[in-house]
Amino acid sequence: MAVATAAFLLALTLLAWQLRAGRDPAIGMAKATTPAPQRVLVRRIHRKVIVVDPPAATAPATAAPARTTSAPARTAPAPVAVAAPAAPAPVVTRSS
Amino acid sequence: VTTHPADYGWWLASRASGLVALALITASVLLGLLMAARLWRRPGINRTLGGLHEHLALAGLIAIAVHGITLLGDRWLHPGVSGVLIPFTMGYQPVFTGLGIVGGYLAAALGLSFYLRRRIGAQLWRKAHRATIAVYVLSVVHTVGAGTDAGSLWLRGFLVATGAAVLFLFLARTAPAPAPPQPKGATP
Numbered sequence: 001m002a003v004a005t006a007a008f009l010l011a012l013t014l015l016a017w018q019l020r021a022g023r024d025p026a027i028g029m030a031k032a033t034t035p036a037p038q039r040v041l042v043r044r045i046h047r048k049v050i051v052v053d054p055p056a057a058t059a060p061a062t063a064a065p066a067r068t069t070s071a072p073a074r075t076a077p078a079p080v081a082v083a084a085p086a087a088p089a090p091v092v093t094r095s096s
Numbered sequence: 097v098t099t100h101p102a103d104y105g106w107w108l109a110s111r112a113s114g115l116v117a118l119a120l121i122t123a124s125v126l127l128g129l130l131m132a133a134r135l136w137r138r139p140g141i142n143r144t145l146g147g148l149h150e151h152l153a154l155a156g157l158i159a160i161a162v163h164g165i166t167l168l169g170d171r172w173l174h175p176g177v178s179g180v181l182i183p184f185t186m187g188y189q190p191v192f193t194g195l196g197i198v199g200g201y202l203a204a205a206l207g208l209s210f211y212l213r214r215r216i217g218a219q220l221w222r223k224a225h226r227a228t229i230a231v232y233v234l235s236v237v238h239t240v241g242a243g244t245d246a247g248s249l250w251l252r253g254f255l256v257a258t259g260a261a262v263l264f265l266f267l268a269r270t271a272p273a274p275a276p277p278q279p280k281g282a283t284p
Contacts, residue, residue, distance in 0.1 A: 004158070007116045008159070012109060024244075027104070
């Protein structure tokens with residue numbers, strides 16, 4: 001009976017030491033399995049936008065309609081609206 | 097979650113007594129099987145081993161009782177009296193804890209029946225006592241299924257080593273005895 005009591009005290013001491021050291025199968029494991037903060041993946045997007053403006057001299061913005069000053073005649077040409085050339089689309093390059 | 101042992105005193109005491117109970121039951125069963133195998137033929141050895149077997153069994157019963165009583169104080173599991181006494185009613189691992197409780201009752205019944213063997217008859221008692229191996233099996237199943245330390249390497253090593261010894265002795269005990277040699281000239 002004395003041996004059993006000694007074994008009990010020894011086991012109790014060892015289990016307490018194990019718990020204190022943070023290596024208990026239940027308590028220690030509960031700490032270890034605490035979910036770690038999730039890593040947030042930061043994605044940097046470098047967006048480079050190059051806008052190529054056409055030179056102002058070569059690209060008339062809007063042409064005024066040509067009108068005749070004479071009395072309107074039936075044969076007078078209809079106002080001619082010269083559409084401005086479309087500005088070139090900006091070149092967009094994207095890199096991520 | 098703290099790691100101060102004082103916060104888990106009852107739980108640690110229950111675990112420690114459970115481990116001691118397992119060790120004592122294993123030792124008692126091993127010794128009983130060794131005695132049944134009659135490996136030692138010295139006069140008086142069986143009386144000595146029998147006394148040790150009895151002491152181990154009684155200490156094992158006390159350890160089982162301490163295992164259950166100390167669990168009552170655990171404030172995390174708080175199984176309650178019914179959870180400790182009535183099999184399969186505990187919230188934690190009801191099957192494996194229930195098998196452990198059944199094993200405890202069986203150990204008490206079979207172990208204490210030794211003191212009633214004159215009343216119930218030595219032959220009947222001997223037959224019933226052979227069922228003690230079930231106590232060992234139930235205690236191992238309970239330990240593996242519900243024990244906190246079941247995953248520990250040292251406990252697994254203990255269970256494998258002692259389990260192999262118990263299995264070997266049990267098979268040797270239950271194996272049919274070899275037929276006596278036939279006398280010369282005898283015809284079948």
